[in-house]
Amino acid sequence: MHEWVGRWPDSLVSSDAGLDREFEERIRDSSGLAFSIAYSVLRNRADAEEVAQDAFARAFRRFGQLRDRDRFRAWLTRMTWRLAVDRWRADRRRAAREDATAAEPQTAHTEDVAISRERSTHVWLAIDRLPDKLRMVVVLSAIEGHDTREVAELLGIPEGTVKSRLFSARKILAENLRWLVTGLPTR
Amino acid sequence: MACHRFTDAIRAGALGAALDADAAAHLAVCSDCQAVFETEDRVMAAIDVALEDLASATPSSHFASRVRAHVAQAPRRWTPASWWMPATVAALALLVSAVVVSRMPVERLPAREAPRSRPVEGSGVAAAERAGDRATNGARVETKRSTRVRRRAVPEPARVAQAPEILVPGQRRQAVSRLFASLRAGRPEVVSMLMNLHGGQAPGAGDGLTIEPLHIEPVVISAMPSSAPIVDK
Numbered sequence: 001m002h003e004w005v006g007r008w009p010d011s012l013v014s015s016d017a018g019l020d021r022e023f024e025e026r027i028r029d030s031s032g033l034a035f036s037i038a039y040s041v042l043r044n045r046a047d048a049e050e051v052a053q054d055a056f057a058r059a060f061r062r063f064g065q066l067r068d069r070d071r072f073r074a075w076l077t078r079m080t081w082r083l084a085v086d087r088w089r090a091d092r093r094r095a096a097r098e099d100a101t102a103a104e105p106q107t108a109h110t111e112d113v114a115i116s117r118e119r120s121t122h123v124w125l126a127i128d129r130l131p132d133k134l135r136m137v138v139v140l141s142a143i144e145g146h147d148t149r150e151v152a153e154l155l156g157i158p159e160g161t162v163k164s165r166l167f168s169a170r171k172i173l174a175e176n177l178r179w180l181v182t183g184l185p186t187r
Numbered sequence: 188m189a190c191h192r193f194t195d196a197i198r199a200g201a202l203g204a205a206l207d208a209d210a211a212a213h214l215a216v217c218s219d220c221q222a223v224f225e226t227e228d229r230v231m232a233a234i235d236v237a238l239e240d241l242a243s244a245t246p247s248s249h250f251a252s253r254v255r256a257h258v259a260q261a262p263r264r265w266t267p268a269s270w271w272m273p274a275t276v277a278a279l280a281l282l283v284s285a286v287v288v289s290r291m292p293v294e295r296l297p298a299r300e301a302p303r304s305r306p307v308e309g310s311g312v313a314a315a316e317r318a319g320d321r322a323t324n325g326a327r328v329e330t331k332r333s334t335r336v337r338r339r340a341v342p343e344p345a346r347v348a349q350a351p352e353i354l355v356p357g358q359r360r361q362a363v364s365r366l367f368a369s370l371r372a373g374r375p376e377v378v379s380m381l382m383n384l385h386g387g388q389a390p391g392a393g394d395g396l397t398i399e400p401l402h403i404e405p406v407v408i409s410a411m412p413s414s415a416p417i418v419d420k
Binding site for chain 1: 202234
């Protein structure tokens with residue numbers, strides 16, 4: 001409980017306590033989502049956690065103003081995405097940091113892992129170049145196995161729009177990444 | 188190549204779109220289109236692998252507790268909107284009202300509106316009568332008619348004078364004004380004025396008449412408009 005609460009009437013204190021409890025539940029439910037969204041943009045664990053924390057802090061400050069609490073996840077999704085993209089745009093050196101922190105143990109299939117990692121890097125570069133609307137749909141669809149209906153709820157758009165955007169995104173990605181499997185540069 | 192017309196449909200199929208019957212039938216027998224389909228399928232697989240990496244990325248074990256700690260340090264900007272917004276609006280409205288009322292001229296305040304004739308009529312006429320009684324010392328002067336106050340039976344105008352207004356016949360306005368001034372000042376000539384108003388005789392200098400000053404509220408004596416209906420009080 002925050003110290004300022006002591007200055008307010010009991011009704012407000014109890015109200016705050018209720019909101020605090022509710023927010024605690026939201027943290028439990030949605031911290032993974034916030035992290036994943038931030039990670040999808042930043043692809044750096046530390047940065048993603050930091051952005052997710054900021055998103056929760058902002059959400060906490062305004063939680064009492066949120067009329068429809070059922071929309072919390074959608075609200076948090078947008079907030080986290082915006083913060084992450086801002087951070088990503090402000091820090092173009094994230095790729096270098098990612099390389100520095102990617103110190104995973106080597107496996108027996110080193111060559112396969114290297115190829116896979118290289119492909120993954122190219123895929124993410126292509127995803128990063130997608131328009132924000134398409135990019136968000138691709139990422140949310142991949143996070144926690146969200147289907148198109150859940151993505152539509154999170155973004156507050158019709159499910160048909162999600163499907164359309166997803167198809168457009170995959171089409172653009174396929175065109176830009178075809179060379180990965182054919183060995184021929186596209187365009 | 189004849190199967191170019193199916194290429195887009197086959198690529199779309201690899202992306203998840205439904206293949207129509209013709210395209211599906213062609214795909215089943217055309218090795219080139221099968222190669223196109225497989226290429227697209229492998230691209231999609233590469234994308235899915237990259238996205239699986241995203242799905243498998245999890246925060247550190249202490250992430251939730253760090254979020255709680257971070258949130259606990261965040262200043263809470265909100266208070267329940269159900270009470271503070273209306274309270275703020277009400278307080279502002281009250282403040283504005285107080286400022287407006289405090290700056291409003293006194294004569295525009297409805298409850299404080301100065302009475303127009305009655306107090307003057309009461310004080311002025313009664314004073315005149317008392318003065319007349321004293322002045323004549325037995326020879327009563329009929330002052331009631333001379334200072335009779337009449338009120339217009341028309342709606343009050345929007346502008347209300349600060350001092351009560353007395354309407355008198357036009358030709359007597361000056362004389363009544365002087366009468367009130369004399370009563371207020373306690374000058375002996377008030378008697379002669381009262382007498383002269385009605386054609387009576389003024390008292391002589393040796394009558395030993397003394398007039399004490401009377402407290403009369405300031406009044407405005409105006410000529411009665413000829414068009415206004417007159418109601419005797």
